[in-house]
Amino acid sequence: MIVQITDDFDLQKIADSGQCFRVKAFDDGTYRFITGDQILYIKQAESENYEISCNEADWNRIWYPYFDLDRSYREVRGRIGPRDKYMLAAAENGLGIRILRQDPWEMLITFIISQQKTIPAIKSAVETLAVNYGTQLKTDREELYSFPSPQQLSGITEEILREYKLGYRAPYVLDAVNQAASGRLNLYALASLSDKKLFEALKQVNGVGEKVSNCICLFAYGRTRLAPVDTWIKKVIEQKYKGKNPFPKYKDGAGIMQQYIFYYAQTHKGEF
């Protein structure tokens, strides 16, 4: 079926914005997203119209919130002051990016793995977990695997994780699996917490520090007041903002601005 999306929306930029690691782009312009055992194929038809593979009920229930379509990114971009040339350029460059509301468990494990890795390395590690421990799913286009649940991962060992090139992150992942599988950690119950309490709760997991916790808050729980500071953002703050973090003043647009800047830095490496 066809859906109309009138706000900022660019599939290529969403896929390459560094927040999702299992999106697949096909040669015909179709993008495949997966969350839990739900799969969406989506392709821009013309201007604001998109061809989607799911029915209207699933679009409204799963994918509309997944793409954060209730929020006007146009309005958020409008908050950038005329003096902030760098932010204006980044937002223009990243126009169409959205903050995805992804699965908390997948984001927890993914961002624990992400530390000191490049994006391609993160993708391959996550894919390895899915292929070996996830559920096989079949569509008319491909066979793929869901991201494994805590139960599906519960038999995994540190040795196996190290074979998957997780290195020193292996015990971190193991700790998260054990906490989640045993029920001591219930990520879905944390959704009702305030930003600050959620941020602190996630940090209780071994291997989750400030940056990773912020990423999970933003990319799984939609906490757009939080803006993770990684090595790229840190450089930009130092070189473009005299060491003063520019994001908090955007309130619930902070995480979106952070993502524009991250994508801008990624696509303009070396020419800050």
Place this chain on the structure above:
DNA sequence: TATCAGGGCCTAG
């Protein structure tokens, strides 16, 4: 082939 840095975190001091 060698070197460096990558969507950091933990521990020791």
Place this chain on the structure above:
DNA sequence: CTAGGCCCTGAT
């Protein structure tokens, strides 16, 4: 609060 260590990969 800072310094050092950590596993390995991708980029140059």
